[in-house]
Amino acid sequence: MIGIDFSSFAINTITGNLEEKDLDGKADALPLIRHVILTSLLSIKAKYKAKFGNEIVFAVDNKTKPYWRKSVNPYYKGTRKESREKSKYDWSYIFDCMSTVKAELIENFPYKVIEVEGAEADDVIAVLLRYVQENRKVREGLIKSPEPFLIVSADGDYVHLHKFEGVEQHSPKKGSLITVKSVKEVNESLLTKIIKGDAGDGICNILSAPNCLVDKIRQKAVSTEKFLIPLLENSDHSWLTEEQQERMRINRILIDFDYIPQDIREGIVEAYNSYVVKGSKTKVFDYLIKNRLKVLFTRVDEF
Numbered sequence: 351m352i353g354i355d356f357s358s359f360a361i362n363t364i365t366g367n368l369e370e371k372d373l374d375g376k377a378d379a380l381p382l383i384r385h386v387i388l389t390s391l392l393s394i395k396a397k398y399k400a401k402f403g404n405e406i407v408f409a410v411d412n413k414t415k416p417y418w419r420k421s422v423n424p425y426y427k428g429t430r431k432e433s434r435e436k437s438k439y440d441w442s443y444i445f446d447c448m449s450t451v452k453a454e455l456i457e458n459f460p461y462k463v464i465e466v467e468g469a470e471a472d473d474v475i476a477v478l479l480r481y482v483q484e485n486r487k488v489r490e491g492l493i494k495s496p497e498p499f500l501i502v503s504a505d506g507d508y509v510h511l512h513k514f515e516g517v518e519q520h521s522p523k524k525g526s527l528i529t530v531k532s533v534k535e536v537n538e539s540l541l542t543k544i545i546k547g548d549a550g551d552g553i554c555n556i557l558s559a560p561n562c563l564v565d566k567i568r569q570k571a572v573s574t575e576k577f578l579i580p581l582l583e584n585s586d587h588s589w590l591t592e593e594q595q596e597r598m599r600i601n602r603i604l605i606d607f608d609y610i611p612q613d614i615r616e617g618i619v620e621a622y623n624s625y626v627v628k629g630s631k632t633k634v635f636d637y638l639i640k641n642r643l644k645v646l647f648t649r650v651d652e653f
Contacts, residue, residue: 351402351403351405351407351478351482351497351498351499351500352394352395352398352399352402352403352405352406352407352499352500352502353407353409353474353475353478353479353499353500353501353502354391354394354406354407354408354409354502354503355409355471355472355475355501355502355503355505355508356408356409356410356411356448356452356463356471357410357411357448357471358471358502358503358504358505358522359387359390359502359503359522360383360387360448360451361444361448362504362521362522362523363386363387363390363522364383364386364387364444364447364448365439366522366523367386367390368382368383368386370438370439373439373440373443373444379443379447380447380450380451381641381642381643383444383447383448383451384451384454384641384643385643385645385646387451388643388646388653389645389646390522391406391653392646392649392652392653394502394520394522395652396652397520398500398520401498401500402498402499402500402518403497403498406461406462407461407462407463407464407474407478407622408452408455408461408462408463408464409464409465409471409472409474409475409478410452410463410464410465410471410474411465411469411470411471412465412466412467412468412469412470414467415467415468416468417468417469417470418468418469418473418610418611418614419470419603419604422600422603422604423552423553423560423600423604425552425554425560425561425563425564426551426552426553426604427551427552428552428563428564429549429550429552429563429564430552454637455629456628456629457628457629457633458628458629458633458634458636458637459629459633459634459637459653460627460629460630460631460634460653461627461629462622462625462627464478464618464621464622464625465621466614466617466618466621467617468614469614469617469618471503472503472505472507472508472607473607473610473614473618474618475501475503475508475511476511476607476610477610477614477615477618477619478618478619478622479499479501479511479514479517480514481619481622482496482497482499483496483499483514483515483516484496495515495516496514496515496516497516498516498517498518499514499516499517499518500517500518500519500520501517501518501519501520502519502520502522503519503520503521503522504521504522504523504524504528506528507543507548507605508528509528509530509536509539510536510539510540510605510606510607511607512530512533512536513533513536513537538582540605540606541581541582542578542582543601543605544556544598544601544602544605544606545572545577545578545581545598545601546572546578547563547569547601548604548605549563551604552564553601553604553605554569554597555569555570555572556572556577556590556594556597556598556601557569557570557571557572557577557594557597558570558597560597560600631650631651631653634650634653635647635650638650
């Protein structure tokens, strides 16, 4: 299976291939956006289908109600809006275009596009990866192994899923695979992020109040020697204060994919298993003609 984080894939593809003047919302960039997304998709399929198969699943953030992590930490992703307001791009316009392309993928292409209320794209990919690990095996001689799974996203959080056998990650930003040396490295990376937090998602370190990043309060520094190394080397964290232990517990829930709630997991698996693909080769061909994507006419069978 090839699991594509739609937002990460689309944003990196768009900003990596189009100029700022194309994305200021003053001119219609939707045809260009369609072209670069579909062309990049075909490149990924051509490069990886021999190893990971033809099944493409797009994972989509669903904001019809707050993400489940917001109930754990109300400041979760609280800094995203401000960061985008400072950006050189017209994000409102880009997101509108992405929403249009997502709807077109659902209606015309032979792929599953999975979104579940309260879940993010990384939840969808993490859950489907585990589902594939547990339910699909491929035989190599006398040995059965989990079906290989490719994650398409530049998001470093997915590195924590590299602990599973047969998992690789393609970064659309770099145009190449993200590699890790060992499961030990993966586990250390996860624990480090739990301790130090994740500024991009508004998650503060375990020494600081959870509102620091949103309210622009300076966080307390996490000493490598005093905190990070002892916590990485010893599973006994009882020497932390109760407040620090609680913050560590909350950060683990927010960051560690093993803590995705059961109802979210079940919803994702149900959405995947019950999904009825609307698209077909005929619809793809008609779509390409309608939207004047002439360069892709001869490649319709590759979709």
